[in-house]
Structures are given as structure tokens and as C-alpha cells.
Amino acid sequence: MAMIYASLIAPFADFEFMRRALVGTCALALGAGPVGVFLMLRRMSLMGDAMSHAILPGAAAGFLIAGLSLSAMTAGGLIAGFAVALLAGLVARTTELKEDASLAAFFLISLALGVTLVSLRGGNIDLMHFLFGSVLALDDATLLLIAAVASLTLLALALIWRPLVLECVDPNFLRSVSRAGGPAHVAFLALVVMNLVGAFYALGTLLAVGLMMLPAAVARFWTRDITAMMVVAVVTGLLSSLIGLLLSFDAGLPAGPAVILVAGVLYLASVLFGRVGGLARRLAPRRHLEA
Amino acid sequence: MSRVQIVLACLACLASLTAPAAAQDPQAKTVVTVVASFSILADLVRNVGGERIAVSALVGPDGDAHVYEPTPADSKRIAAATLVVVNGLGYEGWIDRLVAASGSKAPVVVASAGVTPRAGEGGHGHAAEDPHAWQSAANAKRYVANIRDALIRIDPPGRDLYAANAAAYLARLDALDAEIRQSLATIPAERRRVITGHDAFGYFGDAYGIAFLSPQGVSTEAEPSARDLARLITQIRAEKISAVFLENVIDPRLVRQIARETGVRIGGTLVSDALTGPGGLAPTYVALMRHNAHTLRAALSD
Numbered sequence: 001m002a003m004i005y006a007s008l009i010a011p012f013a014d015f016e017f018m019r020r021a022l023v024g025t026c027a028l029a030l031g032a033g034p035v036g037v038f039l040m041l042r043r044m045s046l047m048g049d050a051m052s053h054a055i056l057p058g059a060a061a062g063f064l065i066a067g068l069s070l071s072a073m074t075a076g077g078l079i080a081g082f083a084v085a086l087l088a089g090l091v092a093r094t095t096e097l098k099e100d101a102s103l104a105a106f107f108l109i110s111l112a113l114g115v116t117l118v119s120l121r122g123g124n125i126d127l128m129h130f131l132f133g134s135v136l137a138l139d140d141a142t143l144l145l146i147a148a149v150a151s152l153t154l155l156a157l158a159l160i161w162r163p164l165v166l167e168c169v170d171p172n173f174l175r176s177v178s179r180a181g182g183p184a185h186v187a188f189l190a191l192v193v194m195n196l197v198g199a200f201y202a203l204g205t206l207l208a209v210g211l212m213m214l215p216a217a218v219a220r221f222w223t224r225d226i227t228a229m230m231v232v233a234v235v236t237g238l239l240s241s242l243i244g245l246l247l248s249f250d251a252g253l254p255a256g257p258a259v260i261l262v263a264g265v266l267y268l269a270s271v272l273f274g275r276v277g278g279l280a281r282r283l284a285p286r287r288h289l290e291a
Numbered sequence: 292m293s294r295v296q297i298v299l300a301c302l303a304c305l306a307s308l309t310a311p312a313a314a315q316d317p318q319a320k321t322v323v324t325v326v327a328s329f330s331i332l333a334d335l336v337r338n339v340g341g342e343r344i345a346v347s348a349l350v351g352p353d354g355d356a357h358v359y360e361p362t363p364a365d366s367k368r369i370a371a372a373t374l375v376v377v378n379g380l381g382y383e384g385w386i387d388r389l390v391a392a393s394g395s396k397a398p399v400v401v402a403s404a405g406v407t408p409r410a411g412e413g414g415h416g417h418a419a420e421d422p423h424a425w426q427s428a429a430n431a432k433r434y435v436a437n438i439r440d441a442l443i444r445i446d447p448p449g450r451d452l453y454a455a456n457a458a459a460y461l462a463r464l465d466a467l468d469a470e471i472r473q474s475l476a477t478i479p480a481e482r483r484r485v486i487t488g489h490d491a492f493g494y495f496g497d498a499y500g501i502a503f504l505s506p507q508g509v510s511t512e513a514e515p516s517a518r519d520l521a522r523l524i525t526q527i528r529a530e531k532i533s534a535v536f537l538e539n540v541i542d543p544r545l546v547r548q549i550a551r552e553t554g555v556r557i558g559g560t561l562v563s564d565a566l567t568g569p570g571g572l573a574p575t576y577v578a579l580m581r582h583n584a585h586t587l588r589a590a591l592s593d
Contacts, residue, residue, distance in 0.1 A: 011517070011521065012524075014521070015517075015524060016547075016552045017520060017521075068543070068544070134513065134544055136520055136545065137544035137547070137548040138385050138548075139547065139551075182328060245458055245517060248517035248518065249517040249518050250518065251518070252516040252517075252519060254515070255516060257416065258516075
């Protein structure tokens with residue numbers, strides 16, 4: 001009992017920065033998990049990646065104008081993320097270029113522009129923090145922002161749940177019975193950008209999608225039911241946060257990458273042993289027939 | 292991995308665009324073109340070389356030379372230089388590759404040669420040397436002597452000028468050293484333990500009797516882990532720490548988190564691994580040392 005306390009509870013009981021990091025990453029997991037599942041089911045995983053990079057120049061522009069100001073960087077990030085989401089869709093719809101290629105183009109432009117802007121004002125330390133975040137140094141304002149994003153995400157998903165699920169399952173049917181698809185799609189993109197901006201502060205632009213896409217991919221291997229997938233994704237995110245932070249505490253690994261690595265390990269385990277379409281499942285029945 | 296490479300490529304392109312062209316004096320007075328690895332060294336070289344030399348720094352004001360990514364423009368500048376001055380002690384891990392790749396024939400002078408190196412307490416057990424030797428005025432005198440000798444070797448006709456400049460500047464450094472000692476002398480013994488963002492002040496601490504602790508080790512390269520941060524906070528709680536300080540090359544949020552969590556006061560900003568811009572806290576080496584001493588004194592003596 002004492003050992004369990006010492007290894008699982010004490011780090012959080014003794015150190016405020018651990019509590020803050022845990023609250024921050026758990027709030028992220030709550031919001032980003034479900035959003036990630038929808039992104040994955042709609043084959044928009046790459047979109048999440050592109051948008052997380054798009055946030056960098058926006059946040060950097062805010063940084064350039066106002067320094068390390070949460071409101072300026074958040075506003076910039078939201079605007080830039082949303083702009084790239086819409087522009088990439090527009091280019092794909094109105095030109096010959098396929099959406100994945102146009103996303104790749106925008107993701108490169110954003111990253112280059114973002115790095116340029118950050119370097120104009122700051123040194124390379126600032127740049128490292130923009131790219132990898134600072135999960136061990138979350139202040140009150142940042143935590144409030146992340147928690148607000150998570151709450152808003154869950155509320156909004158409850159509201160637009162039906163059109164979103166329908167669009168994953170049968171977009172043609174949705175179009176024939178309702179005109180909610182368009183607005184729901186835009187609202188959903190806004191949720192993606194918001195969650196990525198929240199994750200940007202904790203994990204940085206390069207890892208922000210980690211708590212969004214990895215838990216979603218894990219969920220895909222355990223159930224076919226969308227609601228259950230959301231639950232699995234959220235639980236995966238929460239577990240990754242907890243174990244990742246404890247690993248960072250015990251083994252001295254950098255905190256943000258540790259959280260994402262744990263999610264990555266859970267993903268690999270799911271690929272191998274997942275109940276739905278995991279490798280072991282696919283191979284096992286044949287062996288049973290032979291025996 | 293490819294994303295990291297993309298980032299690096301972006302950095303390289305960017306820096307080649309923005310890097311200032313090698314400073315070239317149109318007046319024909321300039322005899323030697325010196326490239327220094329970072330801003331503090333460039334300031335020392337400028338003080339010794341005076342008008343006979345043109346000096347530029349690869350890593351400019353407020354830049355962090357621990358993790359610098361050299362650019363094609365840097366390579367060009369080194370190829371055109373007649374003398375390259377580096378800190379040594381493992382500070383600029385990237386410089387050897389850069390000099391080799393540039394094809395430069397310029398001699399490379401290690402400014403810290405002859406300084407007694409301090410063992411750095413690298414957070415992960417390996418004891419590398421602490422490169423921040425310029426943080427004591429006595430060591431800076433060693434730097435200046437090395438720079439003077441190198442300039443005389445490469446440009447013998449300028450010997451008198453270099454020797455005179457160096458003598459004058461060494462006298463200033465002596466005065467600076469005495470001034471810092473006097474300024475910090477009144478701080479009571481039990482208040483001489485402070486926290487900084489990374490381990491940059493070991494030499495300063497040894498020379499002037501202040502103990503510096505930090506979450507990041509001697510290089511800014513390593514991301515602090517939760518374990519390192521927890522150790523430091525435990526240590527702050529157990530021992531009597533007077534103040535925590537921000538640094539000009541370090542993200543302030545981590546230090547603020549430590550201050551918030553332990554209730555220790557933030558004493559101000561210390562200038563560690565780079566000069567600030569012309570209008571900043573410390574545009575020259577002497578101003579840097581003076582600023583740090585003032586900041587420490589103000590935070591620790593009340």
C-alpha cells in the first residue's frame with residue numbers, strides 16, 4: 001500500500017507542477033480524444049496534423065506583437081488554424097490538387113512561416129518551446145484555457161453529435177434529410193483548432209496532435225461502436241498522461257514526449273492485440289482451425 | 292524524424308536570409324577579419340583589436356550558442372575570416388564541423404585555453420566540463436590574453452596596438468572584478484544560495500562566493516524532466532534559498548513555476564550566455580557582469 005502511494009500518488013501530492021501537468025494533460029485528453037475519433041472516422045487524420053502546424057505562425061504572430069501573452073497567442077493560433085483548414089478545403093475543391101497534397105503544402109508553409117516569425121523576435125529557446133511545449137510550466141491562465149476548451153468541446157459535441165455521426169456513417173443520407181451537415185462540419189473544424197491550440201501550450205506544435213490521434217487510433221482496435229470508441233480514446237489519453245508524467249518523474253524523461261510515447265506504446269499494443277482487427281486476432285483463428 | 296529535419300531545414304534557410312552580412316569596414320584600416328562564435332567573445336575581441344579588425348559573432352545577442360544551428364552564411368563568413376575565436380570547453384558543439392566544412396584556413400583560437408575548467412553537473416550523471424568560464428572576470432582576463440596573443444601572431448605589425456588595447460582592457464577587468472567583489476561582500480552568508488534557469492553561473496559562484504542551483508544543467512539543450520524539477524524543488528524546500536532568477540536566454544515560465552511552487556521570490560533577470568541588444572540590459576561584457584552583480588546584490592541584501 002505504502003509502495004503504491006509512494007509511486008503513484010506521492011509525486012502529485014508533493015509537487016504542484018505535477019498536479020498542474022496532470023490536470024492539463026487530462027483536460028486535453030477529455031476534449032481531444034473524441035475529436036480525434038471523429039477526425040479518424042472521417043479520414044481527416046492528416047488534417048489534424050496540418051492544422052496543428054498551422055497554429056504555429058498564428059501563435060508566433062501573437063508572440064511577435066505581445067510577447068509571451070496567452071490571449072494574443074491564442075487568438076493568433078485560432079485564426080491561423082481555422083484559416084488553413086478552410087483554405088486547404090477550398091484549394092482541394094476548386095483546383096486539380098487532391099486534399100492530402102494541399103494539406104501537405106499548407107503544413108509546410110505554416111511551419112516555415114511560424115519558425116521564421118518566432119526567430120524574428122526570440123532566440124532558439126523560444127522556438128524549442130513553441131515546437132515542443134512546456135507541460136511542466138503550465139500557469140493558471142493556461143490551465144483555465146485548456147479546461148475551458150475541454151468543457152466547450154464536450155458540450156459542442158453533444159449538440160452536433162447526430163450530424164457528425166451520420167456524416168461518418170452515411171454522408172449522402174445526411175445530405176438528403178438535413179442541412180445541418182455544413183454548419184456541423186464548420187463547428188467541428190473549430191473544435192479541432194481549439195483543442196490543438198490548447199494542446200499547443202502543453203505539448204508544442206509538433207506533438208499537439210499526439211493526444212488527439214493516437215488515442216483515437218487505439219480506440220479503433222477495441223470496438224466498432226462510436227460511443228465506446230470515444231470512451232476508449234479518452235481513457236487512453238488519461239492513462240497516457242498519468243503514466244507519461246510518472247515516467248518523466250521516475251526515469252527522468254522529458255515530460256511531453258513521455259506522455260506521447262506512452263500513447264504510442266498503447267497504440268502498438270493495440271495494433272498487435274486489439275480485439276477489432278488486431279494482428280493477433282487475425283492470425284489466431286487460423287491456428288485454431290489447424291489444431 | 293522527417294519533421295525534425297524539416298524544422299532544421301527551415302531554420303537553415305531562415306538564418307541564411309536574416310544573418311547579417313559579414314561586417315566589413317569600407318575604410319582600408321581593417322587588417323584582420325575575426326569571426327567569434329558568440330556575442331560575448333565578439334565583444335572581448337573588439338576591445339582588443341580596436342580599429343584594426345572587423346569582428347562579427349555567429350550567434351548574436353540573446354541567442355543561445357548551446358543549441359545553435361549553423362547556416363550557409365556562417366560557413367561563408369568563416370571561409371572569409373582570417374581568425375576564428377571560439378570559447379571551447381565543449382560550449383559550441385557545432386563549431387568544429389562548421390570550420391571543417393567551410394574549408395577555411397583561418398586558425399581557430401580557443402579563448403578559454405588556460406582556464407581551470409569546472410566539472411559541470413550534467414543532470415544525467417556524466418560530468419562534462421562547465422563551459423561558462425567567462426562568468427568570472429579573472430577568467431575573462433585569460434580570454435583577453437589569448438585573444439591578444441592570437442591577434443599578434445596573425446598580424447605582427449599591429450602588435451603595439453593590440454598590446455596597448457589589451458593592457459587597458461585588462462585593467463578595466465581588474466577594476467570590474469574588484470567592484471563585483473565589493474558589491475557582493477555585504478551579502479550575509481546564509482543568503483548566498485539562489486536558483487537560475489540553467490547552470491551558467493558556476494564560475495561566477497566560485498569566484499564571488501554564491502551558490503547557484505538550476506533545473507536544467509549546464510546546457511540549455513536538455514529538456515528538464517519532471518524528476519529533475521522535483522529534485523530541485525525538494526532541495527529548495529529543504530535548504531534556505533533566497534531567490535530565483537530568470538535568464539535572458541531561458542524561457543521564463545519554468546522558473547516562474549518554481550517560484551510559485553516554493554514561494555521563493557523572483558530576484559530579476561540575469562544575463563548568462565549572450566549579450567543583449569544595444570538598448571538592452573547588457574550590451575557589453577563589462578555591462579553584463581555589472582548587471583548580474585547589481586541584480587544579485589539587490590535581490591539578496593534586503
